[in-house]
Amino acid sequence: MMRVRTMLAGSLVVAAAAATLTGCSSSEEGKAKAEPGEIARTFYKAYAARDWKTYCGLMTATAQRSEIQSYTDSDDTLPRTSARNCVKARGSIGGGKRKAPDHEYRTGKPVDVPESPEHDAGVGIWISRQRYDESSGETRTTGLVLRLVKQKDESYKVDQQERLYDRTSTDDASVTRLLQGGN
Numbered sequence: 001m002m003r004v005r006t007m008l009a010g011s012l013v014v015a016a017a018a019a020t021l022t023g024c025s026s027s028e029e030g031k032a033k034a035e036p037g038e039i040a041r042t043f044y045k046a047y048a049a050r051d052w053k054t055y056c057g058l059m060t061a062t063a064q065r066s067e068i069q070s071y072t073d074s075d076d077t078l079p080r081t082s083a084r085n086c087v088k089a090r091g092s093i094g095g096g097k098r099k100a101p102d103h104e105y106r107t108g109k110p111v112d113v114p115e116s117p118e119h120d121a122g123v124g125i126w127i128s129r130q131r132y133d134e135s136s137g138e139t140r141t142t143g144l145v146l147r148l149v150k151q152k153d154e155s156y157k158v159d160q161q162e163r164l165y166d167r168t169s170t171d172d173a174s175v176t177r178l179l180q181g182g183n
Contacts, residue, residue: 036110036148039156040127044105044144048129050097056086060149060159062119103129111172113147113179119160122149124175126164145170145178 034042039058046054056064064086071089106128113124128143143164148156162178164170 034156036123036125036156037107037127039148039158040107040125040144040146041105043146043158044127044129048103049099050090052087052090052097053083056083056090058158059083059086060151060157063157063159063161103131105129108170108175110148111175113176116180119147119179120149122147122159123156124148124179126170126175128164128170145175147179 043055043058046052046058056067059067061081064083065081067086068081068089071092108126110123110125113122115121124145124147126143126145128141130139130141132138133140145162145164146158147160149159150156160179164178
């Protein structure tokens with residue numbers, strides 16, 4: 001009986017250590033350690049739901065800086081790059097968090113993308129969603145091509161995003177070209 005208790009206690013210690021090592025201490029960290037397709041879905045769903053905390057939390061400092069500069073009048077307004085300042089900048093454009101729309105999300109397979117002048121090498125992946133446009137009565141497909149960069153802790157973060165339009169090809173070469181600045 002004593003041996004069973006010792007083994008059970010040892011198993012609990014190992015499980016707790018494994019949870020700590022895999023980043024289960026917060027939901028954003030756990031999501032960031034997921035596979036590229038899951039990161040892309042979580043990121044795009046957070047965007048659709050205006051969940052800026054999750055959205056900005058899945059970005060590198062480079063991407064957060066870009067968001068802050070895009071959504072504030074000057075660099076002086078939010079001088080430091082952080083997920084918190086990214087959330088403030090995104091929230092400044094209005095529209096609070098909402099229920100994530102029920103869209104159909106599709107992702108491509110991850111492809112290696114080389115570094116560019118502004119971004120580290122990483123993994124490129126496309127994600128699209130279909131949504132019904134009430135004004136036109138049509139189903140529209142919109143999406144993103146994301147560059148995910150592996151961090152020191154082996155998690156992935158979004159470092160770059162480019163718009164994906166209905167006419168954009170999603171083959172490997174097109175994903176790489178979009179992330180390298182081509183059309």
